[in-house]
Amino acid sequence: MEPHEQSSSPPIRHVELKAILLLTLVAALVTGFVLYVLYARGAFGETQKLVLIADDSEGIAVGANLTFSGFPVGRVQRIELSKNGKAKIEVEVPVKDVHWLRTTSVFTLERGLVGGARLRAFTGNLDDPPLPDGAERQVLRGDATEQLPVLLATMRSVLDKIERMTASDSDLNASLANLRVVSERMTGRYGALGGLLGGDENAKKVIDALDRSNALLASLGGVSAKLGRTIDKADARVFGAGGVMDETQQAIAQLNAVLGDARASLKKADAVLAEAQKVGANTAAATEDLAALRAEVEASVRKVGSLIDEVNRKWPFKRDTELKLP
């Protein structure tokens, strides 16, 4: 262990060779490690630059990945504040991966609840022209935590509603209880009808009514058959040979003849009436003469009356005309 003391002890075989081996091993490890780190950090691959402009680069660190469909296709090399106050994120994209990014690609910066922000690229059409070197693109932001207060408020109101809905005296519970009653009824003898009508008795009534309706329809069938037969008979009577219609036609012919006679009679009556009109006119003239005649008759009658009165007064068997006052 102690070199000074062990120098007097038997010498170690190939000590210098072993020391050189160990030194070589250290050198190899250091070289290998440096090469590994350079390769892992993409120092040997050809890259092109993409500049993303964001309102806020919080959560993005140098070395963060730009992912496409979950695969890293680029790495943030530098973040700086541009002159217009926006964050300028320089991303190095290996040339072998650059074909995933097109001129129409959309870039987003998303912040989750856990971990840093994520830069993601979306390409709708991979046939669009490729993204040129040094292209500048705006970053769309999506932040889960920003939406969190709104989400919490909404959730709280939703939970309140759910709580009210699930309370023991809630409408929902009452509805469910009613539904249970209805469904229990539906499992009864009269099935869904019992559930709808509120009980087996009502359902029974409905079924009885249906039975009666069926019976009624059956008897109606009989009636309609009889009616059919009656109509057939009536048809035969009315429209058959020697039926009502034939007689009616004859009657109508006779009626026509009668009407012709009546028309002739009416013409005669018309003439009679013309005559009568004339008679009436004569009568009117005669009536005027009658008034004078009447006046004369009345005067003659009055004279006859007064004559009779005179005769009576002068008649010896005259009646006592003395007036006796009470």
Added chain:
Amino acid sequence: MPERMEPIAFRLRRAGFAAVAFATALSPSAYDPAARRVAARQIYFSAWQILPGFTLACAALSWVLIRIVLSSSNAYGLSAYALELTVRVLVLELIPLFAALFVGLRSGAAINTEVVLMHIRGDLDAQQRAGRDPLRHELVPRVIGSAVAVMLLAYLNCAVALLLTYYEMYGISPWGLAQFLRITGEVFAPVATIGLAIKTLLFGIAVAVIPITSALAVPRLQRMAAVAVLRGMVSLVLALAVIEGSFLAIMYV
């Protein structure tokens, strides 16, 4: 050597010694055959002897830690961060510190005892009188041996831990390689990589320099040998903690 040195002066002396040792180690003229032999023996004792055992122990410890990190991250739905966490904790921090502590407790304690005995016996003065530079022939080779041992153990076991992590995460499938490269590439940013190299070098230097300076700082009394080893070990652990804490602060604060 005074009975009790002022703490600041003591520290300055220690830093001065570390600088001189480092400069000497880097100058090719310092390596005459005798110095080279001592350095080779020191590398052999500090690194070669313990390499298989330490690698096995460290691999077992790494495997346990990797399993714990992977299963906990899976349980919490954070498996995407498991690889980064494992590499950061294990490769960047724990393994270099573990290697430095191991070499410090093994070779550092031995160097401390050896140098304090040489100091008490007056061997170093005798060598100087005989025209042999004790710094170049006795002390610097020990520093080189310890530094090489710490770097070798740290880097080798970092590589083993990376392989184990890959195997635990993806099995022997080559399809995880792209993701593994990407995530480890992110972890080994320039600051982290250069920091790891500097930290490991500082650990290696501290592991030898602090015991040597502690040994040289005590009076030449037989009973002070134990005190020198005690002080050396306590100072060493404190120094390792300070270096580790400083790098953590630089990386994450």
